[in-house]
Amino acid sequence: MFAFILAAVLAQAPVAPSEPGPPEPDAEAPEAAPPVPISALPPATHELFQRIQGRVAQVRIIERRSGTRSSIGSGFFVSAAGHAVTNYHVVSDMVIHPEDYSAELVLSHNPEPVPVRLVDVDVVHDLAVIQMDAPVGDFFALEDREPPQGARLFAMGNPRDLGTTIVEGTYNGFIQDALYERLHFSGAINPGMSGGPTLTGEGRVVGINVATMGNQVGFLVPVRYARELLARALKEKAADPQALLDTVRTQLLDNQERLTERLMEAPLPKQALGGYHVPGRWSPFLKCWGDTPHDPEVPYTVTNYQCSSEEDIYLSSSHRTGVVAYLHQHATTQKLGALRFSALYSALFSQDPDAVEATRQDVTNYRCKSEFVDVDGLPVRAALCMRAYRKFPGLYDVVLRAATLNAATSGVDTSLTLAGFTADNGRKIARRYLEGLSWTK
Incomplete structure (x- = not known):
């Protein structure tokens, strides 16, 4: 029985020609795409993280009477003079109740918190600039080039006080018909990551983490607002509490x-x-x-x-x-x-x-x-x-x-x-x- 089936299958199989025939007149063999140089490929996530993690810090808001943390967020350095960008909502207690709250940064290379002062804010776009006294050797240069939709991005921050974290996601452009401009980031932005940067594989910041709806739906502040705020902050020293309220x-x-x-x-x-x-x-x-x-x-x-x-x-x-x-x-x-x-x-x-x-x-x-x-x-x-x-x-x-x-x-x-x-x-x-x-x- 097995031999009969095998014979039937062989009888139906096409017979290969003994010699290759001439090619079709119009057929052309597709040319292979040239290999992409390794230098042109985006870096692996761990390489990007290792290269820039020192530019990202945890922001701690301290309640003065108890001397303990009342909230946390993230920030990232944007100048050699120690300026860092974060969200306004991370430091809002310092604006509304300056007598009760202060802020400090926790750096990746230094376990001891570093005090910071609040320099300027943009309440409409939920941004703030803080500054520590010590200079920094590694920081982000803020540009304003929108990536193509679908580009791979990386959000960084300190989610739920678990340490500096990097999360992969996708850029999906501006939110349509929004009252306040926001970018749509398809990735996990969790509590504690507010104020951290979202960047391309080359390390170029495109937005600042600001909010999430869960289920991989995140929102970013466009980087151009951070660049405009930084330009003002570089001309100023820390503002007194009343001046900050007047600014808001x-x-x-x-x-x-x-x-x-x-x-x-x-x-x-x-x-x-x-x-x-x-x-x-x-x-x-x-x-x-x-x-x-x-x-x-x-x-x-x-x-x-x-x-x-x-x-x-x-x-x-x-x-x-x-x-x-x-x-x-x-x-x-x-x-x-x-x-x-x-x-x-x-x-x-x-x-x-x-x-x-x-x-x-x-x-x-x-x-x-x-x-x-x-x-x-x-x-x-x-x-x-x-x-x-x-x-x-x-x-x-x-x-x-x-x-x-x-x-x-x-x-x-x-x-x-x-x-x-x-x-x-x-x-x-x-x-x-x-x-x-x-x-x-």
Whole structure:
């Protein structure tokens, strides 16, 4: 049986010619690609790490009363004079509470921590420059050349106090439609790596580790902002605490001015919601969602439409700012009478909108002014509320609450939240926002 099968297989196999035939007339043998010189290949990860690990350090924030660490981050040297770049959020306690916190660096070649002073900050882009007194012999030169998308990158830092670590990942370009510029790094950036560099295989810094969403989704500050901050810091010595607060305040004021101009110059699109039009996606940096919960036992329907900036500015562990967000709720019923719907509608209006994170040490209580206004023939009840920043005079969180009053069993309740704006700009944006309300019936 085996012989029969073998014979059948052999009978079907092609017979090789006894001599090679002539080549096809148009066929050409492919030329082999020339070998890539070893010098042109990116270095192995361990070679890169060994070459530059002395340029990266751990940043420790020290609570003065106890003399112990309160938080950690990373930094990297950028000048022979001992300047290092890190994140603002790593050293924010030194800005907000300078009497309670100091900072030190832990170097790879020196187990003893080295005190550092805070020289300058860029709160909008989450960067800071610190400096130690001793000079350094090895540091990064900050350039500004964007790598091609898909390039292999290496993030360095001190994750979870485990020592200096290097992580491979991929460069995926700028985050589209972001309010504050960020680079997308597909790699693991863990707590403690904030402020460390992300670089190419040649050792060229392209970004500064700043945040992560987990699952290999990391974010970097573009290196050009660090280069601009360093240029200022090289001209200055350590700033006193009040000067640093004034710097942060100026940067926040400039940022909200840019945001206000951006919003006021853009047309305010209208979004259909029930029998109304409401402000839609006002700017590309806003992300919008809609939803209608379905519960057959509830005798009314509330459809939500909301837009918000997905990024904010970190001021301290308890205080965020630089936010634009709004929420529309269209309520309607065919089962409730006018009186019961009025009670429901009043309850919606009395709800507090999602507040931007802050504590009593950061902001005052809200002060509100309520009035009835006419928006192109549509009666609206509106309340404008503001709370002041305690450490940054002239800045406020602004909340506008408004509800249409033209129908007995339907209406739109809306809220606008602006964090870190002047009172004048907050009112200006709120007025423009109200103009986006209209009734289509």
